[in-house]
Amino acid sequence: MRKYNSKFLVTILILCIVLIGCTGQSQKSGMTIEDLRKKYSDSIGYDLSEKIYTVNQTESINIKVNNNVIFEEYFESAHTPTPFIVYTDDKLESPLFVPFFESGEGGTIDIDPKEIIGESFLFQNKEYALSGSGTWGMYETLYLARYNDLKTGKKLDRPVVYIIDVKHGKEKLEAPVVTKRVTDDGNLRLDWKPVKGATGYWVIKQEKRLADSANGEFNLASRYHYSFIGTGTETNFISDKQSREFLNQKNYSADDLLDPQKASDVFVVEQINKAPVDYDIFVIAQNDRDKLSPPSNMIHASEFTGAMPYRIAFNTFMKDTDNRGFVLRDLKDIPTTVPVIMMDGSIRNFAIQYDLENDKFFFSENRNQNIYDLPIAIKNTPFTDTIKVYGASEDYEGIVEAKSKEVEGLSKTGVSTLVVDAEYKAKLKLDKSSVVNTVATVDYDYVAYSPLEEYIVTNMLAGNFNLDMAAFPEVKNKVVLSEAFRNVLENNPIIATIPGYYYSDSEKLLQISVSKTEFKKQKDLAEKVDQIIKSVIKEGMSDEEKSKAINDYLTEHTEYDYDALTALKNHEAVEQNPASTGAQISQAENDFMKYDESFKAMGVLMKGKGVCAGYADAYRILTGYAGLEVLTVRGDVPGGRHAWNLVYLDGKWLVVDVTWNDSDHNPNKYLHISQEDPTYVGDHFISADSISARDNYVFKK
Known part of the structure; x- marks a missing residue:
């Protein structure tokens, strides 16, 4: 809802996890699971067998094959001596080991955990085994992929996958289910629910080293390098100065090329062109008898390093400000953003927060001129500095206030994390x-x-x-x-x-x-959506006209819920404060949950109030009902994390940011603009997950 007063618009992002797949449609009544699996067979790439192999920690799996059978090579560039590979993940991306079998001998293939190459990590000078040592290791569920017919040896059109259910005995610890977010000060935060029987939790970095050897065979001698990131008895982890160094993917960036000395350094240039370090992090629970749980869900570095600031890009900043930086001669040159190097090596602009309570305006007799000192914090980072203006005019308050309003337009920030645990x-x-x-x-x-x-x-x-x-x-x-x-x-x-x-x-x-x-709320929401569509979508409208009509409906009928943002910020501040008591955290969470619907389409469409997640979800629902191809994407703006939409029009994905379009000063600035538009490129930074969703979208039409 547009108003003729200045706004400090803020946004809430519910994380969008994106995988390659299909956009679902209504199905025939009584569709069987078998038919459902056939529908997704191409995107999944294998057939899942209903047969489950249940084993204890040291038990092998014995599978009979025909005598004298010779197995055809399944992989074009990799020969395996057996038709089986054991994987740790259901996407078949992380092989654990290849069971040995001499093709042509026939008989029985023993899938024996003794063949697993041991992997471990050190903590306080003690080695903890993750796999190997004659056992299936920490894993609870593994995936056995069969690539050949066991009677003829011929390769299958599609592999068949069997689940291996590894029993861990009476002391079994459940795997934690971890949610992630980047905090307002730019640190990684992981949260999980307590695991019964656990006395502590470890955060582990798993750096990928898996590669094919020169002769094309799988080289599993060193799948991963494991590093210990953090520990504790609490059910959360927040990165600190030390652990941030472990999480950094690149030590050099394009900013270093602006330094003449580094730009001529062959090593630096080589590091800049090098791909970021490929790793995952996960959490395991442990008890006082050193029993380890299976690993939590894996969180890839690309899911958070692009949102974690590493350091100010000073060389870029000096270039952008004609070598002025934070030392200025004119109040009008006070910057509103600062370029920052992220932990994935990219460079992004972040909004500046001016500290107007501690600024100083004074006359320097030594310099015989006015000096203005303005302390600043770079929003959503741990970085602070001071802007110093020599020869500042006495009307500095009005100029700085105008700059503050300029920053407000960039500061539509906020994060809400969805916690889901079975x-x-x-x-x-x-x-x-x-x-x-x-x-x-x-x-x-x-x-x-x-x-x-x-x-x-x-x-x-x-x-x-x-x-x-x-x-x-x-x-x-x-x-x-x-x-x-x-x-x-x-x-x-x-x-x-x-x-x-x-x-x-x-x-x-x-x-x-x-x-x-x-x-009933869900059904009421669907009825409301139907009413809105009937009122704003007219016969003969083009897809572009439908999108604009829905955008305009939302901006005219929705008011940003600032109270919801305040409750969220308070909840996060209390939660991140080490001195907060359990009662204080619970109270802050209860206060925040009062505004739960403002973070969803429910608040926007039923109550006319919401934050950016609500705006984006409402637009997505309405345009979906109108027959358009739409994505909700996440990423960052100079002031923090943000959510918006992409709509497919005339063969291209175009940007729609309904929250930012709801503005008195520049309405619909982000309606149907190109992803190459300088306005969008300069202040919207789409996440890796959302890029994958866009590039692998399966169209309904």
Whole structure:
């Protein structure tokens, strides 16, 4: 809603996790899981068998093959002596080992954990094994891929994957499920729920060293290098000065090329052109008997280093300010942004926060001129400095106030993190008549990237909350189910609430806990969307006209919820303060949750109030209903993290930032502009996840 007074517009971003996949559509009633898997077969790349190999820590898997069978090479550039490879991930990107078998001998292939090359890390001069030592190691779920027919030896058109369920005994610790965010001061924060029986948690860096050897065979002698990042008994981790050095992906950037000495240094130039260090981080729980849990969900460096500031890009800053930097001769030259080198080596502009309570204006007798000292903080970084203006005029207050308003336009910031964690129970004891095992028919436009996600989202939208999971053996891995739920909730804003959910592996049942009140809100939201579409979309409109009509509806009918932002900022400040008590944190969280709907399309469409996540989700829902191809993307603006949309018009992805379009000073500045537009390039920095979503989008039409 536009008003004729200055605004300090801010934005809230609900993380968008993006994977290559399909944009879901309504399905035929009673679609089977088998049909659903066929739908996603091309994007997944393999067939998942219902057969599960259950083993203890030292037990091998014995598989019979025909005598004298010779296996064809499956990989064009890599020969494996056996038709099997064991992977640690369901994307088959991280092989653990290749079971040895002499082709032509026949008999039995032993998939034996004794063949696993040991991997470990050091902590306080003690070595902890992650894999090897004659066991399956820390892993709870592994993936056995078969590439050949065991009778004929011929390679399969598609590999068949079997789940290996590794039992860890009575002392088993559950894998933590970790959420991430970059804090307001530019540090990485990880959060997870307590693991029963755990006495501490370790944050581990896993640097990838996996490569093919010269003869084309898999070289697993050194898959990863592990580094210890942090530890503690608390269920969170915040990077500090020491751990930030471990998280940095590049020590040099394009900023160094502006330094004449470094620009002529061959080593520096080589490092600048070198790809960033490829690594993941994960969390493991441990108890006082050194028992380790399986690893948490892996978090790749690209998911956070692009949002973590490393240092001020002083060479770039000096060039941009004609070598003035922070020492000026004119108040009008006071900068509003400063270039900062990020931990992935990129350079981004960050907004400046002026400290007007501690600025000083005085006359220097030695220099015989006025001097103005203006302390500054670079927003969303740990960096501070002081701007010094020589010969400043006495009307400095008006000039600095105008600069402050200029910064406000760049400072639409804020982050809200979605926490999703499955609770596993021995028994759910559900009424069997309420349990469904097919894909539901829905009228909603929805997004899913796997058979599991589509099964969950369609049934949630249809009001089916007790699901038979027998056809989804992959959910034995708690991390897999939690990630699927996270994707469903983040990519389908029509779902009005974040439910609790419970899974029983013995019964193969999933219970999604949604109250009748919350489900009614979802139905009411859908009806509201239908009303809006009928009122703003006219027959004969082009896609561009539909997009503009929806953008204009939202800017005219929505008011930014500043109280929600205040509650969020207070919650984060209390949570990050080491001196905060449990009661203070709980109170701040309760105060924040009062504004939960402002972070969703619900607040924008039903109450006319919201923050940027609500704006972006509302636009996405409405345009989806109108038949447009749309993405919600995340990234950064000079003032912090932000969410906006991309809409596909006339064969191109164009930018729509409804939150920033809702402005009295420059309305619709970000409506249907090119991603190469200097205005957009200069103040919007799209995340790696969102780039992947854009480049791998599967169109509905």
